[in-house]
Structures are given as structure tokens and as C-alpha cells.
Amino acid sequence: MYEDFKEHCIAAYGGYLKDNNELLSCTSGGIATAISVKFIEDGGYVAGVKYTQDFKNAEYLLTNKKEELELFKGSKYIDAQVGDTFAKVKELLDANEKVLFIGLPCKVGALNFYLKKEYENLLTCELVCHGPTLSQVHTEYIEYLEKKFNSKIVDFSVRRKKDSWLPTYLYAKFENGKEFIKEYYKTEYGIAFSKISLERCYNCKFKGNNRTGDIQIGDFWGYDKSREYYNNNGTSCILVHTEKGNNYLKSNELLALYPVTFEEIVKANQLIIRTKPKGPKVDKFKSNLESKGLFYAVKKSMGLKGKLKKLCPNFVKNIIKEILRRG
Ligand SMILES: Cc1cc2nc3c(=O)[nH]c(=O)nc-3n(C[C@H](O)[C@H](O)[C@H](O)COP(=O)(O)OP(=O)(O)OC[C@H]3O[C@@H](n4cnc5c(N)ncnc54)[C@H](O)[C@@H]3O)c2cc1C
Ligand code: SF4
Structure with missing residues (x-):
């Protein structure tokens, strides 16, 4: 094939x-x-x-x-x-x-x-x-976290494993000892990475x-x-x-x-083997990102399905999948 x-x-x-x-x-x-x-x-x-x-x-x-x-x-x-x-x-x-x-x-x-x-x-x-993804996505997210935790980042990863390979987490550690960890594709950074490339x-x-x-x-x-x-x-x-x-x-x-x-x-x-196609919404995402920043661009880009996916905990998703599987 x-x-x-x-x-x-x-x-x-x-x-x-x-x-x-x-x-x-x-x-x-x-x-x-x-x-x-x-x-x-x-x-x-x-x-x-x-x-x-x-x-x-x-x-x-x-x-x-x-x-x-x-x-x-x-x-x-x-x-x-x-x-x-x-x-x-x-x-x-x-x-x-x-x-x-x-x-x-x-x-x-x-x-x-x-x-x-x-x-x-x-x-x-x-x-x-x-x-x-665009460097603005990364820089803005780092600045957002440092502001939120009022401390400088001393360790950062977008491919952190908790106790297994998947799902992948975004992880940050701060000078003040605090830590932040969240499923990567539920963060604005992860969503932007999946939507826009160079x-x-x-x-x-x-x-x-x-x-x-x-x-x-x-x-x-x-x-x-x-x-x-x-x-x-x-x-x-x-x-x-x-x-x-x-x-x-x-x-x-x-x-x-x-x-x-x-x-x-x-x-x-x-x-x-294939180049990724440029979706019809990439340019809009980019112009929102450049004019109003990461959080605005991500919010504007998400339909109802995307919003639910971001908010819904994994165990609820698994229950829904099981119900659909059983018909
Ligand atoms: C931008 C990007 C997109 C990717 N897309 C895919 C994909 O679509 N499908 C897929 O199967 N795999 C993808 N990968 C590869 C995958 O994420 C892992 O990097 C790869 O499997 C190596 O894993 P590892 O456990 O062997 O690496 P580790 O042992 O964790 O080491 C990471 C290695 O990656 C190098 N590295 C990290 N970031 C970069 C970077 N920005 N540019 C160049 N080198 C870097 C480091 O120098 C190091 O050698 C992508 C990687 C990057 C950086
Ligand atoms: S290898 Fe291709 S997809 Fe990857 S950064 Fe270079 S141009 Fe982009």
C-alpha cells in the first residue's frame, strides 16, 4: 500500500x-x-x-x-x-x-x-x-504561567508523562516551588499546537x-x-x-x-509521508493570535464540540464512549 x-x-x-x-x-x-x-x-x-x-x-x-x-x-x-x-x-x-x-x-x-x-x-x-507551532504561542503561555504563579519557571515540558506514556501533560515548575500540570491538549498551548504550524x-x-x-x-x-x-x-x-x-x-x-x-x-x-494540509481556519487563527493573543485566538477557534472536549473529564468521556459502543 x-x-x-x-x-x-x-x-x-x-x-x-x-x-x-x-x-x-x-x-x-x-x-x-x-x-x-x-x-x-x-x-x-x-x-x-x-x-x-x-x-x-x-x-x-x-x-x-x-x-x-x-x-x-x-x-x-x-x-x-x-x-x-x-x-x-x-x-x-x-x-x-x-x-x-x-x-x-x-x-x-x-x-x-x-x-x-x-x-x-x-x-x-x-x-x-x-x-x-508559532513561537508566540509558547512565549505567551510561559508568560501567562509566570504571571499566574507570580514566579519564574525553572522546569517546563509539553510532553510530561505522569505514570505512563499517554496522555501527555504540560508541566511547569516555578522558582517558588509550586507546580502546574494539565493534560496538554486541554491547554490553550496544546490546542494552538494542533491548529497552527509554521x-x-x-x-x-x-x-x-x-x-x-x-x-x-x-x-x-x-x-x-x-x-x-x-x-x-x-x-x-x-x-x-x-x-x-x-x-x-x-x-x-x-x-x-x-x-x-x-x-x-x-x-x-x-x-x-504527507505534508499536512492548511485548513481553511488557519489564517483566521493566525490573525487573531497576532492581533489579540493566544487565549483570544483559541477561544474564538473552538466550536461546541471542542469546548466540550476541553472541559469534559476523561472518565465522563469513557462512559459516553461505552454507552455509544453498546448502542
Ligand atoms: C515540533 C515537533 C513535531 C513532532 N511531530 C511528531 C508527529 O507528528 N508524529 C510523531 O510520531 N512524532 C512527532 N515528533 C517527534 C516526537 O515528539 C519525539 O520527539 C520523538 O518520538 C523522539 O522521542 P524520544 O523519546 O526518542 O526523545 P527524547 O529521548 O525525549 O529526546 C528528545 C529529542 O528531541 C530533540 N528535540 C526536542 N525538541 C526539538 C525541536 N524543536 N527541534 C529539534 N529537535 C528537538 C532533542 O534534542 C532530543 O534529542 C515531533 C517532534 C517535534 C519536536
Ligand atoms: S520538517 Fe517540514 S513540517 Fe517539520 S518543521 Fe520542517 S518544514 Fe515544518
């Missing part, structure tokens, strides 16, 4: 980081963390994305310090500033150092373009990408056969709970595009990996 899209796929896996505590602190199956840890243990450098110190933006950091990998954990749903990372990566590669670069497919593509040649000592990992993402070229990394990782949305690749604390899908990528994965003893098919991964994760 997906034959036309898997030109580069030499292997596909479902899997997770074996250490369950570590896995709970990662976004999905912790593959990015597992390959980063191994890379640094083997003497290499890792380029990944962290929040800026004030948590209002995201930026790349290139490091060979294992403790700094904590900063990379968790998807940041905004575009990261690259700064001089490409130049530093090139310098290290030319000095024969090993580098792992993890990023959104267009950023991995941009790095390859910048480098102009292939390096045996470079490993690249693309994330499956729905498209980051303009370039509606015309994304990095889909299907246009692959730029050695491997690609994402959430394994098409999971089957009865299969051995499934872990309730987080499950990743992995598509492998090069022998180099496959060798790195297979030799990583921190990972539990199980072969699956391309179809099993893509059937519930269509953004791997």
Missing part, C-alpha cells in the same frame, strides 16, 4: 529505552536519549535542542557532556534557533570527531546542504514532524522518499499493545535509511528493538 514511499527504508523497528525510569522522562520511547548517551560514551558529540534559560525559546546545543543530555529530553514544540551549531559541527567533523545531529527533517536537510559532503563520522537522526510546514518537502537522515524516529501511534515492542511508559517507531544508522541502533545495548513493517508505522503516522 505504501510501496511508493519507502525507497530509503532498509529496516523498521518498534521499541524503547530499556531503563524504565529513564524512559518515563523521555518523550516517547527514548530512542533519541539512548543513541545520545551511547554516542557520548563512545567519545562523540551530540547536537540537540534545549529551552533557553528563560524557557521562552528553544535553541541548539552541541555537547560531549552526558549530564547535559537531560536538557534535550522532551520534544519542544517550537522551532529551535540553530545559531553557529552547523559551523561547530563541521569543525568537529573535519577534526575527525564523531557527531550525532538530531533534529526536524528540514534542519537535518539544511545541515547536509551546509556540509556539502558526506562524513563517515556523522550520524543524523530526523524526528517525525507535524511542524512546530507557514513552511504546509508545504514541507521532507516527506515520503525525501529523507535526509540516517534514521527517523517518532511516536509509535499505530501500536498494538499485545506486541513485544510496546511499552506503556513510551514506545517509538524507527525507520532506518542507511546501514550506518542500522549498525548504530543494533549495537546499542540500552535499547529494546523489534522489527516491524513500514506499513505498521505509517498507517497511523501519515505525516511521515
